[in-house]
Amino acid sequence: MHELVENYKPDVLWSDGDWEAPDTYWNATEFLAWLYNDSPVKDSIVVNDRWGINIPCKHGDFYTCTDRYNPGILQPHKWENAMTIDKHSWGFRRNAKLSEYYTTAELISELASTVSCGGNLLMNVGPTKDGIISPIFEERLLQMGEWLSINGEAIYGTKPWTVQNDTLTWGVWYTSKGSTVYAIVLHWTWYDNPLPLSAPLKLFKDPNTQWSVSDAVYIKFPDKSTVKSEWAWVLKNTI
Template identity: 65%
Template sequence: MAIGYWTVIVAAFSLLVGYISLPVSCRYEPNWDSLDKRPLPLWYDEVKFGVFISWGVFSVPGFGSEWFWYDWQYKKDKALVDFMKKNYPPGFTYADFASQFTAEFYQPDHWADIIEASGAKYIVLITKHHDGFTNWPSNVSFNWNSMDVGPKRDLVGELATAIRKKKGIHLGLYHSLFEWFNPLYLKDKANNFTTRYFPVEKSLPELYELVNTYKPDIIWSDGDNPTWTYWKSPEFIAWLYNDSPVKDTIVTNDRWGDVLCKHGDFWTCHDRFNPGHIIPHKWENCMTIDRGSWGYRRNIDLNTFLTIEELVATMVETVSCGGNLLMNVGPTHDGRIIPIFEERLRQVGQWLKVNGEAIYGTKPWSHQNDTVTKHLWYTSKKNSAGGVDVYAITLEWPANGVLQLGAVSAATHTQVTLLGYPKPIKYRQQTKGLLINVPFIPISAMPCQWGWTFKLSNLKY
């Protein structure tokens, strides 16, 4: 959607305020008014693209979704009940799946290679989902962690080490505040959350342990019920910002109780959040390559996976509107990122090798998409001469050899280039916008076939 130039300036200014460094002596109080004044660390807005990894005991049944235990035991979902009756003996429990969470083919360095090839600049690994199983040897999760049962390995620590061997990739850790069936949580719930046994004895100790042990750049919290007061969220976040070993680099999301789309360094609002326009706060589109689940599913079919064209389109739309894209894959119980997930990630990396200049380090332009041509999105970036380059990313190659940019006006010295193509591009200005004479390029010589970026320098404002 095209929006007014000054609207974008106001929104961009509110984002820019978050990038201005405050005095080192500044300390944040454990309340949202104070915490919301903390500048967003610059790195997070620059990187634009990350990979989310949903992995845990739920990967063993590989059926339904990562909510398998809850849907089977609490909701009594018929498909899951029938699945268990058909494939497992009577009395088999969800806890019995843990010993089958073996991770024998888990090679963290190989995962890191795939992530690097994807062009992602950060990862977010599930350390604990709502089933409570921790993928590290937590001191407060006895016999329900990846060292005591199942893999007998520190899955978080191994991937953290592998990722840090790669230049420019940040480590993020997902942590669920609540656990469906933890007795302490259920006790607090029975007391209408007037008691805080679970956060004090379980959830908060885990968070401190994760930060002090692995020193991530992102804590991706999950849990919007009950209130933030129950979770003591501001107290923990104030520690993150003031005294933690990552206080200068850490970023957090908005899932700390009932504060979705209200507080946090970046907003996720809901799964697959993609507003399609600028909002006055940094945000993230956390979405899945598998349309139906975050965790691995054994019964998945090809049509359930997003195509590379759909993934590129989602990235372009997200970044043009000021968001980051966090793209999820679900590994198998034995530690494999299956070939189709790997292919999609490597394809995104291929596209970014040509078009990454229009993604990394960019800001929203005065228009997010074009006023005339469909499936065409804009980003912008300051250039070395002190001006601004605008990137027009089209998802459809013009059939008639002409690309019309209704949102663009050329000036005397305007230059147009196609990223990945060595020759300058001819254009002409008309009242309805800039007309670009798209060159004839054989398919074999195309810079990339899932979206093309025209770089516009020295435009008229």
Template identity: 55%
Template sequence: MESRLIGIQLLLLLLLGSVESAFRAHRRYTPDWPSVDSRPLPDWFDKAKFGVFVHWGVFSVPAFGSEWFWWHWQGQRAPAYMRFMSDNYPPGFSYADFGPLFTAHFFDPEKWADLFQASGAKYVVLTAKHHEGFTNWPSPVSWNWNSQDVGPHRDLVGELGTAVRKRNIRYGLYHSLFEWFHPLYLFDKNNGFKTQHFVTAKTMPELYDLVNRYKPDLIWSDGDWESPDTYWNSTDFLSWLYNDSPVKDEVVVNDRWGMNCSCRHGGYYNCEDKFKPSSLPDHKWEMCSTIDKRSWGYRRNMVISDVADEAEIISELVQTVSLGGNYLLNIGPTKDGLIVPIFQERLLAVGKWLSINGEAIYASKPWRVQLEKNTSVWYTSKGSVVYAIFLHWPENGVLNLISPNATSTAQITMLGIQKDLKWSTNPQKGLLIYLPQLPPSALPVEFAWTVKMTGVE
């Protein structure tokens, strides 16, 4: 009788599960924010934790100031940019003249993908189109201003996607909704965005083309701040993306779909560039940061003091993941398609650190406490396992943790070192962990060490 009851219960659970999955499969999202925002975020994104962002385009040719070169030069007419052009290029040289110089001559997607894999990145986001309007794929609505017609004469989006996916890395595409100087956009803007000529002729055809052609795992939208989501028809696109597109079950999007959307609507939240919350947000988020602190695109005039060091990058990664976020770290390749050695070195340093400490990062969840007050210890968790990542090695070799309550069965180890660590508790000081007495060269990593704890509450 008992076994029969168990059988009936199992059958009911299976039926409920299939009904639930059928409901999910047939659920239709309507083109409004309450419906679109109700879609669950595919879980691959939260598990991934770390990605690489790539800003690459015609702006990589002048490689001066930032990827906003064209705007600073022609939109703002900033003196430094005007002087740069008069010093380096002939009179009458236009931004379009940079196009043929964007050669990508040394672009080897396999080598890029190898580097991204070695960095420990679980997803890569490439700029398909920045605010300059140049598309890194043969967009049918960007005639003679795309990477097939001009410059490389190659489908950069497609080539990198193929290489990245061979290595089981998720592939995302950055796409700017607006373009600084496109005549149709300027026409709509002058009309107070009451017309949508640019949206129907350019933005939406490109987005649908990108999705159908490349089936991205992630769409990183940008260029949203001048006009509302109703101008962009954002909810129409997103409802199609979630209902009928070839990536409807796996695709992830961010929150930049109109001037009123950031940190409020969409998939996960970026909120703003280099966003750092002070406490655990109640919504999945991502911090995008850049190795060159002054620019997202490559700059010829970058100096070493502008470059984030390994400890800064790993510290940002740890803090972001501890607070439930993903960390998207940006590089800017050269016009030739090279990733300069300093960027390679930083990415490889992250990969080396993750090869030891990735257990505390990938697929982790925030713990009940995210950081120790007044110290540099950050927590993550996986089920009943708690990880404490400490950014500074204590001078006395004893790690003092207030938050975890150790039970009699507690076991504590350091990732990268086999044997258990000794520990004790103190009514005033809490948990005391006696770190291995090793010379710095024998430690598994140079900074940000992880203590793994089981049997703590």
């Protein structure tokens, strides 16, 4: 560990495999004391919480708690959702079925709910023994990148809003940046079936969106063929 830090000077040190023994066995306290006080990255390093039995979710710059940790509500401490595209494994499985991989829509849903609650998403890819990323992983990563190229403003540099998800409509998560609030909508609503929300929002990058207020805000989506985004859609409101 000292060699890794001294030679590569990482920004984040992500420890794992801690469950076999307490932190005293791993000499975690002594190592972290050196890391924060005397190492070449002492002023910038960030570490997770996997440094021994009973340490996860208690000590660390950010908590991972368990694999696929996604509480769905705002947390008092910075946290990370460490998950895999393969629903059952961190590595590559030759016999995995298509149904055992998360779809792009499911991955975007995981991203939206995580970021809305103040978390960071760590999305793992299991390469082959030769270090090759298989086509199914490549497709998911490219499609995530495609979605973020259009809607990344609602993810990057954002913070949780006053509320994390909409109380009127399932599958709507909120993020914020300065005076702007974003609603990430996980399901498309057709023009003749307006989407009810708890805040007045305009469709991101589409000035033709129609909305009205009564007991809630009802947003009419445009013709789906005119919208570039797939899988999930972002609404933007500047307060």
